Amino acid sequence: MGNKRRVVITGMGTVNPLGHNVAESWQAVQEGVCGIDTITLYDPTDRKVKLAAEVKNWDPTTVLDKREVKHMARYAQFAMVAAREAFADSGLEKEKLDLTQCGVIVSSGVGGIGTTEAEQTRGLEKGFDRVNPYYIPEAIANMGAGLIAIDLGFRGMCTCPVTACAGGSNAVGDAFRHIRDGYATVMVCGGAEAAVTPLSIGGFTTMRALHTGEDKNAASVPFDARRSGFVMGEGAGILVLEELEHALARGAKIYAEMVxxxxxxxxxxxxxxxxxxxxxxxxxxxxxxxxxxxxxxxxxxxxxxxxxxxxxxxxxxxxxxxxxxxxxxxxxxxxxxxxxxxxxxxxxxxxxxxxxxxxxxxxxxxxxxxxxxxxxxxxxxxxxxxxxxxxxxxxxxxxxxxxxxxxxxxxxxx
Incomplete structure (x- = not known):
């Protein structure tokens, strides 16, 4: 590997249809829990697609300040809560870090699309000069990454790969390379999405990408001959990647080595x-x-x-x-x-x-x-x-x- 630096995973956090943190989610994975159910975020009664894998019982104010949440799209709330869990899990202390050597790469495919839909409706009803002044910062796909960097004070590279369903893995891989090649010591990376909305589901429905049945246990069936389309999910998965020597020097717990x-x-x-x-x-x-x-x-x-x-x-x-x-x-x-x-x-x-x-x-x-x-x-x-x-x-x-x-x-x- 020449003089390439080694990179390890030292922290993880998630909000997804199986749980609001890593422990809950991994337990559900081991139990084979199905996170799919009837859509509750809007009324799907007259729509072809009735099922989605929603984040259940979501209340971001258990982790985030009420005022913060007010101006944060749902996908960004997921991103922030998962990032706080991952950072706490890593055991890193901000005071001991060179924050210019710490960065964030967090993907989102469509960012705050629910906010866009709501503000479009509001604009049509009240006039477009009356839309929410926070609309743009809430809706853009890179704001999840930006908010995490602000929260942690990380002043290195902060970016958002928008590569559809590959985005989360691009974020993790790009962060891995960024550390390995010597540009950073610590990277917070992953992806966040909240696209269980009438427009998103409608768009995937008309292109015939989604499953249209109503039995949640026959909906997302990968590799099965009955498969007929995917089921929309939502959530966030955030990892802390760290240069190996830096992690060892502070006695960090290590989940795995990224290679x-x-x-x-x-x-x-x-x-x-x-x-x-x-x-x-x-x-x-x-x-x-x-x-x-x-x-x-x-x-x-x-x-x-x-x-x-x-x-x-x-x-x-x-x-x-x-x-x-x-x-x-x-x-x-x-x-x-x-x-x-x-x-x-x-x-x-x-x-x-x-x-x-x-x-x-x-x-x-x-x-x-x-x-x-x-x-x-x-x-x-x-x-x-x-x-x-x-x-x-x-x-x-x-x-x-x-x-x-x-x-x-x-x-x-x-």
Whole structure:
């Protein structure tokens, strides 16, 4: 690896359809809880899509100040609460940090889209000179990252990759490189999304990307022959990445070591993946090469696994391309069977689940699996998670626009 610095995960925080923190969420993953239910954030009665994976019983004022929350879009609330958990979990102390060496990379696909919808309605009713003066700062997709940086006082690079469903993994991978290449000591990274709104769901409905049934246990069924579209989820997943020597010097607990990042583009189609998942395959191969790992070192892949016909078969083909015979020996599950698809937050939350799989030697299940599909014939850990040694794991994210991002982590043997 030459003189590249080593990078470890020292803190994690999340808000998602399974729980309001990491402990709750991981417990739910191990129990195979389905976070999908009937939409409550608006009335879906006359709409084709009735189900989503919402964050339940959300009250941000349990963590954030009431005045802060007033001018914060829902996605940014998720981001802030998850970031505070991750930073507290890391044990870092602001007073002991060079804050110019600390940065934030937090993705969101559509930012405060609920705010945009509400203000558009208000503008049409009352005139556009009467919209909320906080509308722009609430709605823009980078404000989650900006608010976290303000909260922590981090004055290094602060940015927001907007790469649809690959965004969260791009954020984690970009942060990893930023530390490894010597530009920062500590990075807070991940993704946040809150797109369970009439317009977002409507847009995905008319493009026929979403599942339209009403049985929550047959809705998000990755790799299953019955799959017919994804289920919208929401939430945030935030990690603290840290340069290894810095973490060791302060006796930090380490979840896993981040070792590789692969990032490619299909350059093929706005929404459909390239045939046989060619771009995803190159991203996985890149991540392995970047981490100096052989295919047979990988024990688990947290798949993108959206429960759409094209994605799951294409991703399966891509895994076979990269891993050859070993593809049938490793475990490949999709936690989207439990959380739904959180768009820009997916990669952040799934990086957390992947890190915990590596740390605790536990592989999450693909729940609600019933009908095998010959095009998805890998070991998808059906219905029941399992205890198994996980030396090294990959988390895949593949987004509209042809964006592919894969992060590779391995067990910390401190």
């Amino acid at each position: 590789g990042y692969g990032v490619t583009c299909d350059a093929y189609h706005m929404t459909a993946p390239a045939p046989n998942g060619e771009g995803g395959a190159r991203a996985m191969a890149q991540a392995l090469a970047d981490g100096d790992m052989k295919p047979e070192d990988v024990d688990y892949i947290n798949a993108h696994g959206t429960s759409t016909p094209l994605n799951d078969s294409g991703e399966t083909a891509a895994i076979k391309t990269v891993f050859g015979d070993h593809a049938y020996k490793l475990a490949v599950s999709s936690t989207k069977s439990m959380t739904g698809h959180m768009l820009g937050a997916a990669g952040g939350v799934e990086a957390i689940f992947t890190a915990l799989a590596v740390k605790e030697d536990y592989i999450p299940a693909t729940i609600n699996y019933q009908e095998p599909d010959p095009a998805c014939d890998l070991d998808i850990v059906p219905n029941q998670g399992r205890h198994a040694t996980v030396r090294c794991a990959l988390s895949n994210s593949l987004g509209f626009g042809g964006h592919n991002a894969c992060v590779l982590m391995k067990k910390w043997e401190g």
